[in-house]
Amino acid sequence: MPEPQRQSPPPPPQSHPRITLIRGDITKQHADAIVNAANSSLLGGGGVDGAIHRAGGPEILEACRALRASHYGRGLPTGQAVATTAGRLPAHWVIHTVGPVYSPNDDRSALLTACHTNSLAVADTLGAKTIAFPAISTGIYGWPIADAAHIAIAAITTTATNVKEVRFVLFDDAAYEAFLRATQP
Known part of the structure; x- marks a missing residue:
């Protein structure tokens, strides 16, 4: 009887990526993965989250509902990341991450950092070579843009x-x- 095929783990991370800045619409990006500044429900919302769900179509919402029904019944915790199909977007995957709400009294920068590092880790498991990020937490979550950019x-x-x-x-x-x-x- 033939031995079942085993999926090999992704190769260990090798280097740091090239950074490109673009002024534009993330839903138009041709990339392996785009990052969604999601809310914890994973069920769409305003800002980038709403734009990605609208442009990507019902396939993204369907995949997010499946995640909620399985691993994320209470929602996706802040700083974590998870991938779904990109639906009708010109990308292969959407990596959803929940940014922290800015607080002038509580340093939440580690959570904002985690959004980026965990999104890269998910991209590595997918084999993605290009990834597009929005400015996470800078919209309704109120993070000052200069500080968010530095982080x-x-x-x-x-x-x-x-x-x-x-x-x-x-x-x-x-x-x-x-x-x-x-x-x-």
């Missing part, structure tokens, strides 16, 4: 991964400028 860039540049390119897709000029400043020494 995001630091997380990406200090995390070993097999991802070759990380694109930050930024919705407006202020976000683009903040991320540009964060990439400069």
Whole structure:
């Protein structure tokens, strides 16, 4: 009787990805994976989350409902990441991560860092080579854009991964400028 085929684990992370900044719409990105700044319910919402669910179609919501019915009955915890189909988006996968709500009295930067590092880890398990991130937590969650940009860039540049390119897709000029400043020494 032939031995069952075993799926090999992803190769160990090798290096740091190239960072690209784009002013635009994340739902239009041709990438292996795009990151959704999701809410913990995984069932859609406003901002980036709503845009991804609308553009990706019902397949994404269906996959998120399946996750809620299995592993994430209470929702996806802040800082963690999980992948689904990208539905009708020009990507292969959507990696959902829940950013922290900004608090001037409580340092939640480790959770924002975790959103980025855990998204890269999920991308590695998928074999993704290109990934597009929004400016996580900077919309309704109120994180100041300059600080969020610094945290995001630091997380990406200090995390070993097999991802070759990380694109930050930024919705407006202020976000683009903040991320540009964060990439400069």
